Structures are given as C-alpha cells and as structure tokens.
Amino acid sequence: GENVExxxxxxxxxxxxxxxxxxxxxxxxxxxxxWYKQELGKGPQLIIDIRSNVGEKKDQRIAVxxxxxxxxxxxxxxxxxxEDSAVYFCAARGSGGYQKVTFGTGTKLQVIP
Amino acid sequence: DxxxxxxxxxxxxxxxxxxxxxxxxxxxxxxxxxYQQSLDQGLQFLIQYxxxxxxxxGNILERFSAQQFxxxxxxxxxxxxxxxxxxxxxxxxxxxxxxxxxxxxxFGSGTRLTVV
Numbered sequence: 001g002e003n004v005e006x007x008x009x010x011x012x013x014x015x016x017x018x019x020x021x022x023x024x025x026x027x028x029x030x031x032x033x034x035w036y037k038q039e040l041g042k043g044p045q046l047i048i049d050i051r052s053n054v055g056e057k058k059d060q061r062i063a064v065x066x067x068x069x070x071x072x073x074x075x076x077x078x079x080x081x082x083e084d085s086a087v088y089f090c091a092a093r094g095s096g097g098y099q100k101v102t103f104g105t106g107t108k109l110q111v112i113p
Numbered sequence: 114d115x116x117x118x119x120x121x122x123x124x125x126x127x128x129x130x131x132x133x134x135x136x137x138x139x140x141x142x143x144x145x146x147x148y149q150q151s152l153d154q155g156l157q158f159l160i161q162y163x164x165x166x167x168x169x170x171g172n173i174l175e176r177f178s179a180q181q182f183x184x185x186x187x188x189x190x191x192x193x194x195x196x197x198x199x200x201x202x203x204x205x206x207x208x209x210x211x212x213x214x215x216x217x218x219x220f221g222s223g224t225r226l227t228v229v
C-alpha cells in the first residue's frame with residue numbers, strides 16, 4: 001500500500017518568514033495530494049490540494065509543488081502569521097475508485113510573533 | 114461547520130465498557146472513513162464504508178466494528194475498552210464515486226474518548 005513520509009515533525013518560524021513542509025510517497029500511481037490543517041481541538045481541514053497533472057498550485061500565501069518523478073511534494077507558506085500555527089498533514093491518494101487517502105505523520109508548525 | 118456531524122463530542126467511560134460513536138456525512142457524500150488520533154499522533158485509518166458496504170480496513174482492532182446505514186450515517190462501536198483506546202476518533206466523508214475521482218475528505222470535529 002501507499003506510504004507517505006513527512007518532514008519535519010516540528011517547525012518553528014518567526015512571523016513573516018516562510019515555512020516549508022516536505023512529503024514523499026511510495027505509490028507511483030497516486031494522483032491526488034491534499035494538505036490538511038488541524039488546529040487544536042478541531043478536525044483536519046483541507047487547505048489545498050494538487051493533482052498529478054499539475055506541477056504547482058497556489059492559493060494566496062499557500063502553495064504546493066509536486067515532483068512526480070521524485071515522488072515528493074511540498075507545502076510552502078509565505079508571510080507566516082500566528083494563526084498559521086497548527087499541525088499540517090500531507091496525504092496521497094491512489095488512482096481508481098474507492099482509493100483511500102494515506103496521511104503523513106504531521107508537522108507541528110509554530111509561528112513565533 | 115464542515116457538514117460532517119459527529120456525536121458525542123466527549124465521552125468518558127470505564128475500562129471494559131462498550132461505546133458507540135456516530136457520524137453523519139456531508140450531504141451527497143457516499144463514503145465514510147473512520148480515523149483514530151492518539152495524543153500527539155497522526156491519523157490512523159480504521160475503516161472505510163461506501164454506500165453501506167465496507168470498502169477498506171486499516172489498523173482496526175477486532176474489538177472495534179463499524180457499519181454504515183441506508184441513510185448513510187455510520188457508527189463505530191468500540192467494546193471491551195482499554196485505557197489505550199483513549200483518543201480522538203474522527204469521521205470523514207467524501208463523494209466516493211466509483212469512477213476515478215480526486216476529491217478530498219471533509220472531517221468532522223471528532224469524538225474525544227477517555228477511558229478511565
């Protein structure tokens with residue numbers, strides 16, 4: 001089955017700096033890569049996703065890049081703000097029906113004011 | 114409000130007991146997934162249902178079971194509870210069409226289970 005590795009497990013940045021979280025996946029057939037943000041006491045929330053036919057996607061301060069050849073994808077957050085502090089999960093989903101999403105182990109991001 | 118409803122929000126019970134967690138998926142979603150999240154841990158996939166049928170199993174203990182009903186709500190049953198079962202249990206739903214689809218999950222706010 002799919003295996004998703006995520007690094008780093010914790011990340012501290014100063015407010016206004018950029019944060020980068022990296023993930024690798026094992027199944028070359030995976031074609032959908034969502035990112036989730038989990039705030040304390042809440043369920044994970046989808047913040048951005050990318051499909052395998054796209055190399056990069058951007059939404060305001062958040063961007064995701066995908067390198068299918070190397071089987072890795074990354075989340076970039078620019079101009080970080082204290083409200084960006086949360087746990088971020090990357091995930092990968094295989095092709096075909098009923099394929100479940102496999103999650104990475106999470107990155108705890110702390111933005112220091 | 115994500116559209117996925119989980120009840121109860123909190124549950125405290127004794128070891129050896131049995132509990133039922135309930136999930137109502139987002140309107141239109143046919144797939145339901147259950148995840149367990151222990152303290153400072155990632156999301157451990159338990160089980161998936163699609164339109165009433167079990168589709169995939171993850172690291173679900175034999176003491177745990179689930180089902181999805183005709184109205185698409187799902188229940189996760191946890192029995193012979195142990196202290197180590199204390200965790201957040203999340204339900205997520207997705208469109209889950211049987212053709213190749215690239216849809217993310219919508220998570221509920223979870224049920225915090227404490228076994229004492």
